[in-house]
Structure formats: C-alpha cells, structure tokens
Amino acid sequence: MVIHVRKKVSVISFNIVxxxxxxxxxxxxxxxxxSLHQETEFLKNSFIKQLIYLIPAVGGLLIAFFIPRHFIHKxxxxxxxxxxxxxxxxxxxxxxxxxxxxIDFGSISLQPAEYAKWxxxxxxxxxxxxxxxxxxxxxxxxxxxxxxxxxxxxxxxQPDLGTAVIMITPVLPxxxxxxxxxxxxxxxxxxxxxxxxAFHMISFTIWGIGMAVIIYFAHPKxxxxxxTYFxxxxxxxxxxxxxxxxxGYQQKRILTLFDPNLDPLGAAYQIIQSKTAIGSGGFWGKxxxxxxxxxxxxxxxxxxxxxxxxxxxxxxxxxxAVIITIFTxxxxxxxxxxxxxxxxxxxxxxxxxxxxxxxHIFINSAMTIGLxxxxxxxxxxxxxxxxxxxxxxIMIGLVLNLGANPPE
Amino acid sequence: MLKAENIVPKRRFYVVNGxxxxxxxxxxxxxxxxxxxxxxxxxxxxxxxxxxxxxxxxPRGLIFDRYGELLVDNYPTYVLSAIPGEISNEKExxxxxxxxxxxxxxxxxNNYEKYKRGKFAPARLVKDLSFEQISLIExxxxxxxxxxxxxxxxxxxxxxxxxxxxxxxxxxxxxxxRGQMVKKEYYELGDLIGDQGLEKYYESxxxxxxxxxxxxxxxxxRVLGKVKGEQDxxxxxxxDLTVTIxxxxxxxxxTEMHGFTGVALVSNPASGDIxxxxxxxxxxxxxxxxxxxxxxxxxxxxxxxxxxxxxxxxGLYPPGSTFKMITAIALLENKLIDPNQIFECTGIYIIGDxxxxxxxxxxxxxxxxxxxxxxSCNVYFYQxxxxxNLDQWVETCLKFGFGQExxxxxxxxxxxxxxxxxYMNFKYGRxxxxxxxxxxxxxxxxxxxxxxxxxxxxxxNILATRGRAGKPHLLAGKDLExxxxxxxxxDTWRKIDAxxxxxxxxxxxxxxxxxxxxxxxTVAGKTGTAENPHGEPHAWFIGYGKQRDQFVSVVxxxxxxxxxxxxxxxxxxxxxxxxFTPKKPLVMIDR
Numbered sequence: 001m002v003i004h005v006r007k008k009v010s011v012i013s014f015n016i017v018x019x020x021x022x023x024x025x026x027x028x029x030x031x032x033x034x035s036l037h038q039e040t041e042f043l044k045n046s047f048i049k050q051l052i053y054l055i056p057a058v059g060g061l062l063i064a065f066f067i068p069r070h071f072i073h074k075x076x077x078x079x080x081x082x083x084x085x086x087x088x089x090x091x092x093x094x095x096x097x098x099x100x101x102x103i104d105f106g107s108i109s110l111q112p113a114e115y116a117k118w119x120x121x122x123x124x125x126x127x128x129x130x131x132x133x134x135x136x137x138x139x140x141x142x143x144x145x146x147x148x149x150x151x152x153x154x155x156x157x158q159p160d161l162g163t164a165v166i167m168i169t170p171v172l173p174x175x176x177x178x179x180x181x182x183x184x185x186x187x188x189x190x191x192x193x194x195x196x197x198a199f200h201m202i203s204f205t206i207w208g209i210g211m212a213v214i215i216y217f218a219h220p221k222x223x224x225x226x227x228t229y230f231x232x233x234x235x236x237x238x239x240x241x242x243x244x245x246x247x248g249y250q251q252k253r254i255l256t257l258f259d260p261n262l263d264p265l266g267a268a269y270q271i272i273q274s275k276t277a278i279g280s281g282g283f284w285g286k287x288x289x290x291x292x293x294x295x296x297x298x299x300x301x302x303x304x305x306x307x308x309x310x311x312x313x314x315x316x317x318x319x320x321a322v323i324i325t326i327f328t329x330x331x332x333x334x335x336x337x338x339x340x341x342x343x344x345x346x347x348x349x350x351x352x353x354x355x356x357x358x359x360h361i362f363i364n365s366a367m368t369i370g371l372x373x374x375x376x377x378x379x380x381x382x383x384x385x386x387x388x389x390x391x392x393x394i395m396i397g398l399v400l401n402l403g404a405n406p407p408e
Numbered sequence: 409m410l411k412a413e414n415i416v417p418k419r420r421f422y423v424v425n426g427x428x429x430x431x432x433x434x435x436x437x438x439x440x441x442x443x444x445x446x447x448x449x450x451x452x453x454x455x456x457x458x459x460x461x462x463x464x465x466x467p468r469g470l471i472f473d474r475y476g477e478l479l480v481d482n483y484p485t486y487v488l489s490a491i492p493g494e495i496s497n498e499k500e501x502x503x504x505x506x507x508x509x510x511x512x513x514x515x516x517x518n519n520y521e522k523y524k525r526g527k528f529a530p531a532r533l534v535k536d537l538s539f540e541q542i543s544l545i546e547x548x549x550x551x552x553x554x555x556x557x558x559x560x561x562x563x564x565x566x567x568x569x570x571x572x573x574x575x576x577x578x579x580x581x582x583x584x585x586r587g588q589m590v591k592k593e594y595y596e597l598g599d600l601i602g603d604q605g606l607e608k609y610y611e612s613x614x615x616x617x618x619x620x621x622x623x624x625x626x627x628x629x630r631v632l633g634k635v636k637g638e639q640d641x642x643x644x645x646x647x648d649l650t651v652t653i654x655x656x657x658x659x660x661x662x663t664e665m666h667g668f669t670g671v672a673l674v675s676n677p678a679s680g681d682i683x684x685x686x687x688x689x690x691x692x693x694x695x696x697x698x699x700x701x702x703x704x705x706x707x708x709x710x711x712x713x714x715x716x717x718x719x720x721x722x723g724l725y726p727p728g729s730t731f732k733m734i735t736a737i738a739l740l741e742n743k744l745i746d747p748n749q750i751f752e753c754t755g756i757y758i759i760g761d762x763x764x765x766x767x768x769x770x771x772x773x774x775x776x777x778x779x780x781x782x783x784s785c786n787v788y789f790y791q792x793x794x795x796x797n798l799d800q801w802v803e804t805c806l807k808f809g810f811g812q813e814x815x816x817x818x819x820x821x822x823x824x825x826x827x828x829x830x831y832m833n834f835k836y837g838r839x840x841x842x843x844x845x846x847x848x849x850x851x852x853x854x855x856x857x858x859x860x861x862x863x864x865x866x867x868x869n870i871l872a873t874r875g876r877a878g879k880p881h882l883l884a885g886k887d888l889e890x891x892x893x894x895x896x897x898x899d900t901w902r903k904i905d906a907x908x909x910x911x912x913x914x915x916x917x918x919x920x921x922x923x924x925x926x927x928x929x930t931v932a933g934k935t936g937t938a939e940n941p942h943g944e945p946h947a948w949f950i951g952y953g954k955q956r957d958q959f960v961s962v963v964x965x966x967x968x969x970x971x972x973x974x975x976x977x978x979x980x981x982x983x984x985x986x987x988f989t990p991k992k993p994l995v996m997i998d999r
Contacts, residue, residue, distance in 0.1 A: 129412050173424065177416060269461050272622070272635075279442040279450025313454075317443040321436060328432045332425060339421045344414040351424075358428060365435045369442055 008066070011404040015333055019326045020381055020396055024054070026323065027382035030310050033289045034303050046303045046384045053386040057393035064397025072398075073126060073345055080123040080147075086112035087154050113163045114391040116151050118398065121170050121352030123147055128178045129345040135175070138184045144171060145188070162377040165363065170355040177338070177351045183218040187228065194232040198239035208233060270306070271370045278312035278320075278369060285316025303384040305376055308368045323382070327361050337403035346402035353395045453624070460491075460623045462530075463596065466616030467561055469646030471575065471606065473655040474681070474884050480575060480693075482561035486537040487598075488545065489530035490520060494554030501552055505533065508548060509541045522582070523597045532598045535560060562600075565693045569658045573687045573718035574651075574818065574882055576605020577696035594618075603696075605718075606882060608819045610649055619643030650884040652681035660986050661686045664979050669967040670946075671719045671861040674983055677869035677952060677961040679888060680878025682816075684983070687719040721821035724858040725965060728938030728972070729784045730948050731853030733871060733904055735793055736777060738804040740900045744795040747777040747903065753787035757848075764790055764848055767937060781907040782914045784935065786852050793851035798843050801850060802828045807894035808867045810859055815889075816880050824863055827856040854939055864950055865963045866891060871908065872932075872952035872961050874901040908932035908951070921977035922951055922962075924984040929955045931984060933962070935972030944968035949976035953984045960987050 031047040089112070124144055134140040148171045156164040172185055190211065197203040211232060215225050243251065277291065291313040302310050312320050331354050338350035357380055364379040366372045378385055380392045442450065471480035488505070495501055502520065506513040516533050523531040533555075542557055549555075563578060578600035579585070586595060594615060595601060601615070602608035619642045622635040634640070654674075661672040665688035674684040691708045708715055717723065739745040755771035757764045766772065766786040772779070780788035793801070805811065811826035825831075827850070832841045835856070849855030859867075862880060869877035875893035909932040911919040918935045933951020940946055947969030952961040962980045969975035 132412065176420060177424070275442060276450055276453050278439070279446050280454035281443055282447040282451065283444060312439070312443065317439055320439050320443070324432055324436055324439075328428065331428050335421070335424050335428065339416055341414050344412040347414040347416065358431065362431050362435065366438075369435075369438045371434075371438060 005066075008404065012065075012400045013333060013337065013403055016330055016396065016399060016403075019330045019333075020393075022326055023323065023381035026311065026315075026319065027307065027384075029288065030307055030314070030382070031303055031384055033291070033314060034310060036289050049386070050384050050389065053389045056386075057390045060390045061393040061397035061400075064394045065401045067401065069346060069402055072122060076119070076122045076126050079119050083112060083116045083119045084151060084154070087116050087151060087158075090158070111387040113155050113158070113160060113167075114387040115394075116155070117163070117166055117356055117391070118353060118395050120148065120151055120167060121174070121356065122349050122398075124171060124174055125345050125348035125352060128174060128348055129343075132178055132344065135178050135180050138187065141175065141180065141184060141188065144175065160376075162363070166356060166359050166377065169359045170352040173355045174348050174352050177348060178344070183214070183220070186214055186218075190228070190232050191235055194236040195239045198236035199243075204236060207236075271367075274306055274309040274368045275370050277309040281313040281316045283317045285312075285314050285319065288314055290314060304378050305364065305383065306368055307379055307383045308365055311382070312368070324361075324365070327357070327380075331358050331361075334399055334403070337399065340405070341403070342405050349402050350399060353399055356395065357392075462556075462558070462621050462623055464619040464621055464643045465558075465561060465599075466618050466643035467645045468563075468600070468616060469610075469614040469648045472648060472650045473567070473653045473658075474650065474683075475654065476650070477567055477655045479565065479567045479569065479571065479651070479653070479655060481564050481566050483564045484559040485535060485562050486539070486542045486557050487535040487560040488533045488537055488542075488555065488557045489523075490533055491530050491554040491556065492524055496553050501555065502533070504548065504551060505545065505555065508544045509534070509537065530556060530558075535598075536562070562697045563694065564697070567655050567659075569655055570662055570690045570693055571653065571658055571685065572605075572690045572693040572695070573720060574605050574653070574682075574685045575693055576607035576609075576819075577603055577693070578607055579603040579696065605818060606649065606651065609817050610883070614646040614649065616646035617644040651882050652676075652683060652884045653685060653882070654683045657684045657983065657986055658686065660684075661979070661983060662688070662690070664982055668969065668975075669713050669719075670969065671723065671963065671965040672979060672983070673720060673861055673865045673963040674987070675865055675869060675880060675961050676959060677872040677877050678959055680869070680880045680891075681884070682865075682880055682882050683960065683987075685720060685882070687717070687723070689713050689715040691715045719965075719967075720861050721816070721818060723860060723965075724822060724824055725861070725946055725948075725967075726855075726857055726938040726940055727853040727859050727864060728936030728946065728948055729786075729852055730864065730867075730934045730936035730950050730972075731857070732781055732784065732789055732851070733908070733934060734804050734808065734853075735789055735796070735801065735851045736781060736907070737896060737900055737904065738796055738801050739777075739792055740903065741804070741896055742796065742800050745777065745792055749792075750774045750776055751780075751788045751791045753785050755787070757787045757790040759790075759844065759848065762845065778903075778907055778910065779916075781934070782910045782918070783916050784911075784918045789851040790848050793847045794844060796847060798829055798832075798847060798850075801847060802826055804894075805857075808863075808870055809891065810857075810863055810867070814860075814862050814866050814880055816862060817883050817886075821862060822860055824860055825856065825858040831856070853936060861963055861965050864948075864965075865961065868933075868950040868952060868961045868963060870894065871904060872959070874898075874905070905932060908934055911935070912951070918973040919949065919951065919977050921973055922949055922980040922984065924953070924981050924988060926955070926985065926988045929953055929984065929988045933977075933980065935977055937970070937972050940968075942968065944970055947972040947974070947976040949973075949980045951980055953988065955988050958988065960984075 028047065028050060031050050035045045035047040124147060127144055127147060128135065131140065131143075148168055152164050152167040155167060172189070175185055176182065193207060197207040211229060215229055218225075220228070280286070281291075291310060308320070308323075311323070334350050334354035334357070338347045338354065341347035341350060360377055360380050363372065363377050364383075367377070378388050381389075467482055470478060470482070473479055488509075490501070498520070502513055502516045505511070506516055511534055519533050520531050537557070545552065545555065545557060565575075581589075581595045581597055581599045581601050583597065585601065586597060589595065594617070596618075602611040607614065619640065621640045624633055624635050657674060661674070661684045665672050665686050668688055670688055672684060672686040672688070673682065675682045689711065692704065695704065695708060740747070751774075753766055753768075753772040753775055755766050755769045757766075764786070767784065771787070772783050772785040775783065775785050775788050777788070777792070779785065780792075805826045811824055813821050813823055827835075827846070829843075832846060846855060850857055866877065866880055869880070870891060870893065875896065877891045877893070879889040879891050881889070909930065911917045911934055912923050912931045913920075919933045922933055923931055931951060931953040933949060936946075936948030936950070938946040938948060945968070947964075947966040949962070949964040949972050952959070960983075962983050964976040964979045964983075966975045966979075
C-alpha cells in the first residue's frame, strides 16, 4: 500500500501542485483583505469560510488522485446518468433568487452543475476513446454532441448561462484532439456564427466571405459545399425573422447579455467600477488592504466574480502578470501531459479539463476588464465559493492521477 | 479499451498550445493597457472621484383632448434624496436638513427608512420642495455629503376641466405596490404609476423608460461633471395620448352638473367616441398629487355624495321608463303586438290583489304603442308586457349589452344586473315570485334591474345607429370597433326612431325640454323617472341629435332628480345646443 502510494506520488507533476498552491494563497490573501473591511460575524467571513472549504477541497483532490483510472473509465456512464439527475433535482425545490442551481442539505447547499462539468468531460473521453476510428465521419459527431447538449440545456434553463458555456466548450478541442477534421468542427460552429453575425451587416459580410474561403479550401463535394454555404446564409437571413417572433422582454433579456449598457444600473456599472479599480492599481498596486474602490464596495460580487479587480487594484499589474503566467503554465502543462499520455482516454480527459480551466480563466478575466459582457463565472482557485473550489481541486486531482503515466 | 493507444499529431499539439498562448496574451495586453498605459487616468478617477449612476426619469406622456387642447401636463418639483453609503452621519444630517427646510425630522427619517433600498441607491427624503428650500440645501452642500436633489415631474391640469374619473390619477410605488408588480424593472420606489382611469389603463404607453447618467462625484458628493467615455443612456419619454373628449363640452357639462349628483355622457354613436364624461360630484384632478392641502382632502373624504366614485362605470341604477323601448322592441320583434292596438289607461292597473299606477294619476285614456312611448304611459306597458315571457324580454336586454361589460378602455366597470328566471329563483325562492308581476316591473325599467350609465349610453347608441354603433372608448384614433349588433328588422328600427323623435316634438311628448330649437337639428330621446329606495326618483334622459353629418348621443342622469323630463332633459338641451351651435368642426385634428 505504502509502496503503491509512493510510486503514484513519485510520478506526479509538481509544477501543477506548486502553481495551484500559489494561486490559492493569493486568493486567500485577497479574501482576507476584503474581509478586513467587512463587518460580519467570524464564521460568516468569506476568508474563514474559504479556509474551511479547503478541507473538503483537498479531500476531493486526494480521492480523485487515488481512485484507479480503470474504475473511472468503467463506471463513468453511471456517474453521467447520476449527475443528470443531480442537475434536474433543483427544479423540484424552491428557487433561490429566481434560479434553480442549488440542492439544499440543511445548512449546506451544493451546486451539482460544478461537478457536471468534469463528469461530462470524462464521459466524452470514454465515448471518444472507444469510437476513435469512426470520428472521421461527420455523422459520428452527433452522439458526442447529444451527450454534451443534454446537461448543457438543463443548466441553461436553470438559468446559468456562464456554466452552460463552460459545459459546451470542451467538446470542440476534444473532438479536435481525437482527430476529427477541423472542417467538420467548423461545420458545427458555422450555424451559430451565421445566426450571431446576421445582426451586423459588416460582420455578416466578412463571415460570408470567410466561410466561402474555408469551404473552398476544404474541398468538399461540390453540391455539399454549395449546400453548406447557402444553408448558412439562409439561416443568417432567417435570424431577424426568428428574432421578431420573440416577445419584447425576451429580446431584452438576450440583448442585455451582449450589451450591458441596456442594464445601466447593473452590469454596465459593475464593468465601469471594475475597470476603474484595475486601472488605478497601476504596476505595483495600491498595497494589500489599501484598495479604495474595493473597500468602498462599488463592486458587488468582489469576493467571487470580481476577485481579479481587487487583486488588480491592490497588488497591481505585477501580480496579475504572475497569476496569468501561472495559469498559462498550468494549462500548457496539462496539454503536455495529454500529449504524452499513453492511453487515449486519459489524454482526452486532460484536454477536456484543460479547456474547462482555460475558459474559466479567460471568460472571468475578460469580463473584469470589460472585454466581454458580464457572465458571472468565478476564477479557479482565487474566487470565493465552496462548490467551485472543491470542483477545481477534484479536477486537479484527476489531472495528477491521469497525467502520470503508470509505471510499466 | 483503456489500453487504446494515444497518438496525437504534433501539429495538433502545437495548435492547441498556440490557442492557449493567444488567449492569455490578449488578457495580458488588456491588463497592460488598463494598468500601465491608462494608469494615470484611472488613478485620478479612483483617487478623486467616484462615479455615480443617476436615473433620469422619463417624462410621462401628456394627455390631449380631441382638438389638441392639453388636459394633463407635467411640471417639475424638487425631490431631495440621500445615498446611504455616502452619508456620513445620518442623524446629524437629517437634523440639518430639517433646520434648513423647516420639514419635520420625523418625516425625513420615516421617508429615509421607507425608501432605502441599497447602499448606493438614493433614498427619497422629501418631495415637492420649493426652489428656495433647494437653494438653502445647495449652500450647505459641504456639510451634507451624500445628499442630492433631482427634478421630479408631477401631473398638472392646465385645461380647467376636472375629468378626474376618466383621467384617473397616479400613486406612488411603495414596497407593497412594487411587490405585486410583474414588470418590476420599470419602477423604483417613489416612482409614480397610474392607479385609476386612463392613467392606469394606458400606463405602459404613458410611462416611458428611464435613462441613466453617469456623474463623477468628489468625496464631498459634489458633482464634477459627466464621466468621459461612458455612454449615458437617455430616457425614452412616454407616449402622449389624445382622447376623444371635447374639453369645451366637458367643461360646460361639468358646470351644468355642479350641485347635482349624477352623470352626463356625450358620444358619437357611430364611432363610439366619448365626447364628455362627467360623474358628479367629482374631485379636483390634482387631489392625488403632493400639492393638495389637507383641508381639500378631508372635504372630499367627508362628502357623503362620494365624489371618488365614478358613477359612469360604477354607479348602478334602475333605468326607469327609458327601458320601455326594450319592451316595445321585444313585442315588435316577436310579432306579439299590432302597434295600433289600443290599451286603455285609467291611471291604475290592477292584477290579482296588487295595483300598479301610471305616473299620470288621471290616466292617459286610449293609447297605442306610439303614444305609449311618447307620453311614457306605464299602464299600456303593464298590459302589453303580458304578451311576452321573461326569457324573450331578457334576451332583448342582453342584445343591447346589458348585464355585460361594455369593454371601454378604462381599468374596470360593473356589469349591472338583468334578472332572469334563474336569478329570481335564487333571490326569492322558486314559489315566491311570479313571472307576470316581475315583467310588469321590468317593462317600465323597475324591479331588480340595474344598469350603469355607460351601458345606457351604449343602449342609446345602438338605437341611434339602428344597430351599427361603435364601441364606446376614450382613446382617439383607435381602430373602429363595432358593438355586437342586434339584428332587428328595419321596420322595428324605423318605428323606434319615429317614437323617440316624437318624444321630443309631439305636443304631449315628455322630452320637449331637450329640444335645442336649432334649425336643421333633429333630436330624439326618451325620459325616465326611476323609482328607487333612496328617496326621490332618479331622473334620466337618453337621446341623440343629428345635423347633417354631425351625430351625437347624450345620457343624463340626476340622482333623486325627480321627473326626467324636468331635470335631466334641460341639461341634455344645453349639451345639444353647445354641440350644434357652429364654432369648430366636429372632426378630429390630425396630431
């Protein structure tokens, strides 16, 4: 037993462990800084709570690390069915703030969607590794897409757009990794882009030209090529028609996602405040615990979604750059492990988890600096939040477990 | 299958790494842009200034009469509010404001607690401040951090007409009101929302959409200017309404009805446009704005005639003799009577051991249907109605819309009551009422029947247009909606029209007092004197007048006014005279 443990530990990637520890440390330090100015009870303090959440998080990491990979491989479909039940369950309880995200166990509430992300990734990995040769055919993509879309749609309905985006992203790199033709991936993404660009004349023109070039170089059969092209153009032209059938409030809800100015007292205000906080931090920052914007509480969810604004203001560009570098190293390392992995299943799981981390990091950071609309996604290891912290640590456990090639 | 070998082309590995690096580079560049390149700008912004997002109220839509006269306008008042997160010492500051403005601290504290909804949302302290009070606040701005004032539009009524019952009023959105709302995003605490009348019915048109302005504020709460580079969101003003009311006619009838309790309605029967809508007594339309002194309030509340009640849609009255046309039509349409058939009126009619009187005690003598309507002879109808059964009579009533809502564009109205057999059984018990006795009462619009004046307007409009009446409404320019028309024979319509005309012009007609005596104008109508348990009978006049292409209908009701021909008809004459005296064409101007 001891020998087994030692063997297993001996081959893990310590770079990742160190990176995670550093990030967790920075996160806790910022939470402590925020809590300096919060008048809350000791146990309600987000710094203390995050410290306590670290216990189940490390526990989850250890379980995910020591669980034999063939066990995961064998039973993942059962886990998949179970987590589908888990994300449907909150619909049958009372909604919290108009959403159905939480399952309540007395004083503890869980967000099953956090766990659905990586369970979905493992399920896809199992399916794709079992069916790799077929993936050359476009029609074979349908089943992995269905596996992805079922939990995504349920979560979209909760409504939790952010998590739904995270759910649907990993399938594309994973398909690419398993050898699906890039043109086929393009075909999947194309209709969505056609619909989106349709509302902006210039974008739609550029997209139309770009699409023609891509299809030309992909050399499909003449008729399919033409069909694909005009099918997409037609879809784009149809988009305004579909749009007009929506009711006013539905349109507004969708528009606010893309243009925070439509919700000027909410989303737009947050972004202005976040940009001011980060920009005023400069290179060195105002000093730990010295952030004026942060402590005037202009930022509403500063300890979770806008933690990067707090760090940017107090610790400056220096620490931001360090954080982004660590994140980059971790994700690149995960991809490296995936590349070197001996079996395809593990390789795909690593790619999927790498994508989850990358999209969380990119969407959250881009949101705080006003590059994309507010989505409400936390930043791994740094943001406050129990379910998310535990989920991230479990994913790291899986990376360490599957990333280590078993000694021959 | 766990042993499936993993072979990934080197190219794909590089592509994935490339994507990661590009995304991370985008982030780094943007952070660099904000924190290094634009550092100076943001530092100043953060050190000196704070950004305050201020909602800009959208001006509420105005209301015009059909000729473009302004009935409901907005005027600015000042509202003082406090931002809880910026106020330094609540007690001291509120005390200071109280000293400056002379407003009781208790009021300020109560409002502050009432309207507080977040650290950075302004909570209203007091409204309707004068310019002088605001000037004093501005002078002491330095001691009053977190205190701000805004203009706040209130309704005001420049035309001099009351029209309070159809215009309606606004009320303040408080926590209770907001809690029940479906579309919360449009309202903040302290906003105004239509609570009655057109203000309520067309709320979604009138309200407009709020905007936001971003201000830079220094640590003392002084506004330094707009935030550069942040786009303000301009408010979208509410839509104006043009109503079918003719302000001059409304003014005249409000004056005429003053001192009476009752209703005066004028409409165009063909289009359903309501030209005047008076429910008397009424109340000043600005009663519900902040400017009303307590004295006026108390007077209105203490008035036993209930000025707040809209008698047009909410008053229920027995229609009296005006309902004789229903009975006449039921008889004619069911072919149960020859109009020339004579019944003898001796002033009293005895059936079983009960006697029913005519209003003319000495009796009308021998009368046919035409004379019975013209002279409003009850005894004729007591006898003639025996030829009908209750179902036939009720069916005719329902065809005129009685017992149902008229569908006018106001928030609510009452349905009235048409007693059918089921109702009578329910109310009196199966064996305690007789069909004959009931019909005798109903024939002359008495008994259990109740109608709103608005239903009476629709009734006379259907008679006036021979079944092609427009649905009564107040919004001008609305698409013409027809009343579901009763399909009576042309002969019936013609006869009723002739009878109603004779009511005005026959020497024995009861409605002679309604004749405006203007050449070229023909008037028709019917009076009613409705017995009721509250004292003197209610006086009714319903009628219509024509002059070339002009066509109007009138409903006058005077509660406890005695004979319809004596009190109601003269007011109708004033309305007809006003309308048919040439001054401006009765077409709507194009606004």
